Amino acid sequence: MTEPATDSTEAAQATAEPDFLKVAGLHAGYGQARVVQGLDFSVARGEVCAILGPNGAGKTTTLRALCGMVRGRGSVTLNGTELLGRSPEQTARLGVAHVPEGRGTFNDLTVEENLRVGAHLRTGRWRRDGRTERTAVAADLERVYGYFPKLRQRSRQAAGSLSGGEQQMLAIGRALMLRPSLLLLDEPSLGLAPLVTRELFEIVRAVNEEERTTVIVVEQNAQLALDVAHRAHVLEAGRLVLSGPSQEIREDGQVAEVYLGVSVRSGKGG
Amino acid sequence: NSQRGQDDKDAAADGACQGQQTTGITDKSIRLGGIYPLSGPASAYGTISKGVSAYFKHVNDKGGIDGRKVEFVVRDDGYQPPKAVEEARRLVEQEKVFAVFQTLGTPSTAAVWDYLNKRKVPQPFVATGASVWGTDGDHLWTSGWQPNYIAEARVYAKYLKEEKPKAKVAVLYQNDDFGKDLLGGFKAAIAGGGIKVAAEESYEVTDPSVSAQMTSLARSKADVLLNITTPKFGSQALAADAKNTKWNPLHIVNNVSSSATVLKPVGFKNVQGVVSATYFKDPADPQWADDAEMKTYQDALRTYAPDSDPANQFNAYGWAAASSLHKALDAMKCPTREGLRDAVRNLKDVKVDMLLPGVTLSTGPDDAFPIETMQLMRFKGERWQLFGKPVDTRKEFGPLAK
Amino acid sequence: MSAVTELLQQVVEGVGSGAVYASLALALVLIHRFTGIVNFAQGELAMISTYVAWQLVASGMSFWLALPVTLAVSFAGGMLVERIVIRPVQNAPELTMVIVTVGLFIFVNAMAGLIWSFTVKDFPQPFPDGGIDLGGVRVDWSSLGIIAVVAVVMSLLYVLFQHTSVGLVMRAVAGNPASARLSGIRVGRVLMLGWGLAATVGAVSGVLVAPVLFLEPNMMGGVLIYAFAAATLGGFDSPVGAVVGGLLVGVAETLAGAYVDVIGADLKVGVPLVIILAVLLVRPQGLFGRAAVERA
Amino acid sequence: MLAVDGISVRFGGITALDGVAFTVEPGTAVGLIGPNGAGKTTLFNCLTRRCTPDAGTVRFEDEDLLALPPHSVAGRGIARTFQNLGLFPQLTVRENVMVGAHSRGRTRHLAAALGLPHVRREERELRDQADDLLRRLGLADVADHPASGLPFGTLKRVELARALAVRPRLLLLDEPVNGLSHGEVDQFADLVRSVRQEFDLTLVVVEHHMGFVMGLCDKVVCLDFGRKIAEGTPDEIQRDPAVIEAYLGVAA
């Protein structure tokens, strides 16, 4: 249904700033469990990058390491700034927004309050551009409601009482409110209806194209992810086993079998 | 390698003292223990141990008691009876003290006195005024020191009988052995006369304030307010009385809360005419400023306990109790535990300089209350003024019933 | 005095002590809103603040100068406490944090005794002596003063919670610190702010009650218990609840102690217990608390 | 086996379910689909007595399910998994599964405290059964691992194992394959098919993964805004315009 990103735009973007995010020798884990074992890859500014891999491969852990939720070794630079060793709040201030696995909504805040917390950084009280930012935030709120009309209906409801899919929409909406320069999506389609999943990837594409937001998306629905992604990496047991432009990955025999399957998920374009 | 068992009997005393216990005492030294709440909610009283320590250090510097240097081992029980038991046993079995001089508070004392009496360890001069300490025939190794609460109550009763024989009395009391003993003693002492208790209100030490109780008491319109409280609540009750201009009873504050340190925060102008009774010299009271013993005390405290406040009456209390023990040790016929036990129960009009003139230590075989004499005082200007004669409650009311 | 005025007098008395409980309960609510725990050391921190004020006044500073200085010192002190004592166990189970505050309670209490001794200190009364007479019911200026200040603090907290972005951020942090971090909220600073504010509110409470209760290291111990009761009754989330809870506890306890003979002054602490139990059985989240959102 | 009739659930102003009715025949697998917030999970919640409908009846083998206390639903042979996982994070995987067998245990407090022989026997049996299940689902090597910290896909299987430990006759699965990659979905589908046969299960499955639903189910019910908008075989449903409109979108 949707056109995969053409190679030419990808090349153009890549040459512009090929090492917007540069990951070199990244190791990360929990206590004694070493999960991510030496990752190297880079993402150009304005690129959408998909990470695929089986369960427990360390995809989530990689994203967590990028945003500072787990400690990592090695080097991760965003636009030249080292991210490792920073706390999540610091990386967020550098423009990294993370939609975590398990959503992490503020359950006793209402939907709208959740979204406002997402925009918290932009409306800091002592910022000089506070007022203009505030109108911008109001506009973004509308935008998110536009993306997910369900959220508008539920805007006064406590996030804890939302349905699973609604919470997922909220988590994504909250990350968008940050207007990030790097958006990390951990299985964003989790729990979303097919229609919404497809819309979601349209939104990702739109955000990426309109705002040149760089996106890393971890996704089990490889079909859709590869549709929007410019590049993709396959992670297994904490190591990259395959990297390349999405088109190539898609055509890789093994990937096609394991992640795309013979029969595609019905109702989903491809 | 069992360390269990008997106290060393090796340093046997000679002569008539043969076979008596000499644990903790030699020709050169004497080892005493004390148990106080240095931590926890009652730690305000912990400072008594400072007064005691200062006294012994002072005496040691002057050659000790009969040539013996005093070692005073203080243990903290946090005002918890099980802890007091543990510490008493530590003192007796590990520290091998000669006597457990002072345990503070009724619960702690009650928890350990069986043990100490069974072990035949003297427990002289406990720091509580409950009436059991002096009347119990089974615990001959234990004795009280301060006037028991009943004796104190009797002093107030006698005063009221003379001054206001038809008085209606409102009572504020702490809901524990101290408050109940004093209140009970008071009621017994006024029984049959024209004085009536018109209202009584209690409070718990955990209460934040006694203001509600004071409001209730004010409703009684009594002529006399008997204020049986510990210091903080004493101040609160005095302040509440002062604030209520519609009710102006004669305010009697019990001895524990009579220190100038309790009255001062209320404002001296608000406590004029308050009556109390006492038996030792209040270091915060300017009338004793030139008293020789008081000066010694102040100097000693400054030297040996520099971080505690000499004006705190509890330090003086400790000092006075320690000098009382000094007298008892002096009076021992044998330098043994038995010797101390007997000496404590055989004091005859012994003068102690920190006690008021006219107040002396007297005990007997059946009477383990050394001090049962108190003198009334009234607050005037910025100090207490003693009035009347010291009241010997034993003479006036007879011995306490068992 | 008629029975009615007597009753009213007791009610006034109860409101007076209820306001005292409420003042500390406000600080407890504040901490709970920020961190989700109960702070056993809250009363002791208030007590230390009061000693600071006392020390300043004793060294010759005027009360009205000493007050803002004390509040500032308390704010800084509260932040410091968070940074030094609470931060290291921030990721530990909540009970661990609670026990740390118990340790802090013991420490602070003993420290105050060490520094200032246990003798009762007088504390300057910010409000005029005496009171007004309303048809035979006497109301002290000091009680009125306390009530007024408590009302002001309550309103400020209400506005803070409901109508500022700080309030929103604070709730986000208490609800889900990990996600708050991801939104760029400096959780550490927010928590420091919370402890600082709570210490300041506590200081206000201490300074208010010290002239009435008299200053000594155990001054706030009893108040803390009643403040707990007040906050529990009102719902641990709501400043309004804390105040209403405090007043209810104060009045109920005073009236029961004065009028119900079987209860008497000794058992009157049982009255708030019964009320709390009764209220919580009907509304487990307290009078003004918000019910937990629960979904399977 | 299961008959749901006229179920309505309202939360304040929100109507989560509005007169839903359908039946589940023994031995069949029924798919429950619908857009986000359509009320699927809420329906499961009603079936397991997590919430009480404002109207309607639920009968399970001719027994009024809504009259049962919540904890006895498991004893009747109904088990479920949770959409966002409902595991016990601090318990090990094996313990999680053994909790599933709770309703089948007979041990009471006193007997347990005394450690009577029959208690130990029962404990051993339950443990063996749990281990069997774990082996069956390929979870044997994580048996002693606490549930927290395991990968999402593994946890989904643990939940299934726990639900199977109930020895259910009716199994309710709430989005069992979300978060699984394609290959894993197929494996999971095979797994479900085989346990279904082995344990003689009747299934109700909520899932957004159409391949999974259509491949597994005999009948599909589609909800939207709390109302049933379609019911039929997978093929019928996939062609149903209302379903396409509300849920699937324009098929590719």
Place this chain on the structure above:
Amino acid sequence: MSTITATLGTGRARRLRATLTTLLAAGVALGAPFYFAPFQVFQLTMVLLYAVALAGLNLLVGFGGQISLGHGAFFAAGAYTAAVMLDRYETGHLATLPVAAVGCFLLGLGFGVPALRLRGLYLALVTLAFAVFLPPLLKRLEPVTGGSMGLTVDKLQAPAWSGLAEDQWTYFVVLAVTAVALLLARNLLRSRVGRALLAMRDNESAAEVMGVRLSLHKTLAFAWSALFAGVSGCVYTWVIGFVSPDSFSFVLSITLLAGLVVGGLASLYGPLLGAAFVMYVPSVAQDISDAAPGVVFGLLIIAVMFVAPTGLAGLAGRLRGVAASRLTRTTPPAADDRTPDSEPSASPAPADPAPVDAEPVGAQPRTEKD
């Protein structure tokens, strides 16, 4: 396959080690009173009896997740039951134990019912209020309880045949009670019932779906835990021989909870460690500072929580984990091992100081922290 034999091997080794440890512990426990001075034996006795109360509290708080700040009240109930029976009816010591146990069980049951409605903080503070209310109530019941002066009763006496000193005899009796109590607690927790409690703590809703009857298990958890506290209180009377209302102020309740958390929640031997902490550390504090033991004691509590956020038992586990990882690190990691759990790091995720907030596995939305 190899993993299976490996686990079997380690299983046998573990069982062997456990047996050895148990034997060693039993040997030490039985030999202690002949080695230590009487007053140290007394201290050990107190540790043992507090451990019973803590084990009970652990059942409720550590395993059941219901916080009680009022367990001193059950302790007091047990202690007073024993004291009143000994004082009034001269029943002899042993007779008091079942009465205290059953009485407190029923009391706990009575409390467990309203507790069903209360959660977390609210339950904690209501129980605290109860603990505050208890001393004045005991004072009020003067005819029975002896009022504020309390009751002094006979301590346990060693029978002549035993040839033991009083302390030793008392120690052995308390040791027996404690051993039985801890064994009961352990049995309870390692059964269907214990699992139900843990499940409820972790995820109430899921537990109920699995057939756990919340009300029953919660109430009974309360009752059992009260029973343990009551037994502990009863033994306390045997050992101390004196009860008074002020011995059981709410500070006792808070001390019990603090002891439990310091010892280690939801750990089988945490209560022993906690009891030892409660018993010995105040003296240590005084040894460090005579002037203000409270300052040191407060600091020690805080320090322990810093070092061992999950309690001393957790610390022991973590140290063992570190030691184990040292050992395993020398062996080469299994090649291409995709199962994440081959690492023997099955320690139940102690609070890692690193800010890893592993999202709770499907824990229900928590809006109320407890």
